Amino acid sequence: MTTQMIFLILLLAGVAAFFYGRMRARAMTVASAEKFHSRPGHHGFYVTIWTMLPAFFLIVLWLVVAPLVVRWAVTNSLPEAATASGESVSLIMTTVEQLSRGVTQLEEEDFDRISSGAMTVQEVMRSKGVLVGSDAKPYMLQAAILDERLSANSHLFLTLFAGITMIGGFLYGRRGIAPRARARNAVEQVMTLGLIAASTVAILTTAGIVLSVLFESIEFFRMVPPADFFFGTVWDPRFSAPGRVGGSDGQFGILPLLWGTAYISLVALMVAVPIGLMSAIYMSEYAGNKVRSIAKPLLEILAGIPTIVYGFFALVTFGPFLRDAGGLVGFDIQASSVLTAGFVMGIMIIPFVSSLSDDIISAVPQSLREGSYGLGATQSETIKQVIMPAALPGVVGAVLLAASRAIGETMIVVLAAGIAANITLNPGESVTTVTVKIVSQLTGDLEFNSPQTLVAFALGLTLFVVTLGLNVFALYIVRKYREQYE
Known part of the structure; x- marks a missing residue:
């Protein structure tokens, strides 16, 4: 058996x-x-x-x-x-x-x-x-x-x-x-222990992930000085030939990767925040129940599309379209660029902004709306001067959560932004992000005793600290808002 x-x-x-x-x-x-x-x-x-x-x-x-x-x-x-x-x-x-x-x-x-x-x-x-x-x-x-x-x-x-x-x-x-x-008491005690065990497993799993990344990062920093890693402007982790600048172990400056991550995430937020926020305002304040019941699920479908599909769309369709459109007006835009990755990633995170903002705007007490209407304000004036200021802390939290999602994206960047570690202000050029380099450094038959491999853990730890800070800050703002209006 x-x-x-x-x-x-x-x-x-x-x-x-x-x-x-x-x-x-x-x-x-x-x-x-x-x-x-x-x-x-x-x-x-x-x-x-x-x-x-x-x-x-x-x-x-x-x-x-x-x-x-x-x-x-x-x-x-x-x-x-x-x-x-x-x-x-x-x-x-x-x-x-x-x-x-x-x-x-x-x-x-x-x-x-x-x-x-x-x-x-x-x-x-x-x-x-x-x-x-x-x-x-x-x-x-x-x-x-x-x-x-x-x-x-x-x-x-x-x-x-x-x-x-x-x-x-x-x-x-x-x-x-x-x-x-007392069967009920016994059953409830067992269920309580089961919930505690489930919570403990989740906590221990998180702690195990953090500790494993931390220990490998410490091993990396024994080989590479932290100052060279955090303040270096050149990313070249390959083994260098004799006499090549950077020594035998290459250079591991993280600044080009952080710049690419921040740049692409900024473009993505510039796309997602206006569209998502306006969609949330329409669905919560203007749309009827029938339209809302259809539009909101359709908008949330964007969050369920696999990221590799967005990446293929950017690589095959949107990237070449931007390149050709830029050529018609005299701009040199590469098919794999900040604009390509940022725009497609922005489309992907629209539901994170719209759904959360919709729920937050809908949670604003109806008495605030009625008081504004009673003073003679129009609906648009009520939205601009009453509802949005009241919902602003929650909306900021939604935007920060969407930013955390954009920072951790990998597949779209691999296919739409390339793998070149550059520090550039031109959105038409190719850059890369921290997550892409984590994947590339751990790809292949490598030993986990060289800085070329261990640097992936240092990158992961840095990204973990950044996203954790954003999530904690966003949850703090959302919690403060909920305490104020619940």
Whole structure:
């Protein structure tokens, strides 16, 4: 029985335990004159928890520990000569794992051919459709047989103990159905612990990401001075030839990348903020309910389009259009430029501005509008002088959140802005961003012990700090606005 089948049976058993517990609690409620503390549904969940949780934790623990025990047993069965060095053990175990996939297909004749030397282990396994390295030896085949046997026994015992635990948990939960049993309290405690565990996983994941990037960045700054990284104006991380400026490890100035990131994001915001803000004003103040129910979902579809599609649109359609249009009026605009990437990225982040601004403008109290109308102001005057000033903190927060999204974009910049690290004021020239260089530095077969690779983590840490600051500032403004008008 596969692990997936075990989990499926456990899930079905939990569902059946819920309906059984609820039905039994209902029957006892009718038969007993004593009032129940908890509702029948709580008793159903109580039985489900005892049926599923102990067995689930047992399965997870078994799946973590059992492979380690099996590997330890197989490693100890290897000849002493084969385990002389740690590196050889790792290579041997890799071959053993390959062999274990096909040992169940072997017959007595196959073992006789191997023992007599008529065929090698590799030839026999190849005849069974299993590809292994040429260094496979007979003792590795014996280790693979042991590995397969121990794994099969482990899985058999897992199924047995999981079934026993599941049945035992069900019987224990069934005994807990009684008028005075506080099933609701137990269920709520388990749900609280589950929510705490989910929150803890999210927090630990975030902390793990930050710490992994931080440690690699520290290793990078041991090789490259921080001043050269943060204040350098040349990005050339390639290995340099003897006598080339920048030394043997190239130059890692981040300023061209930060400039490209800020420049493209600024152009994107210049496109997204006016369109998104005016769309929000129209939908919240002018559009009827029927138009709003159609226009807002259609506008939000832009946020669901994959960024690679925007990148292809910029590369194939919009970039050449800008180049040709600029040539007609005497401007030299490259197909891959700041304008191309910024405009297409601005279209992408329009929903971030429009949807948030629409919700914020709609949240402005109706009493402010009525008071303005009562003083004789028109609708446009009310929007300009009453509604927008009241909604301004929230709108600023929406714009900052959209800016954070633009700063972290990668695929559009790769296809629409190029990969040249330049510091230029000309929006018709090609630039690049921090995210693009993170991808390029981690692409290919590279070792994680050179500054050319470790610089990607320093770039990621810098970008993380920038976007985190923008998000915190935006959330602070939005929270302040909500406290004022809720």
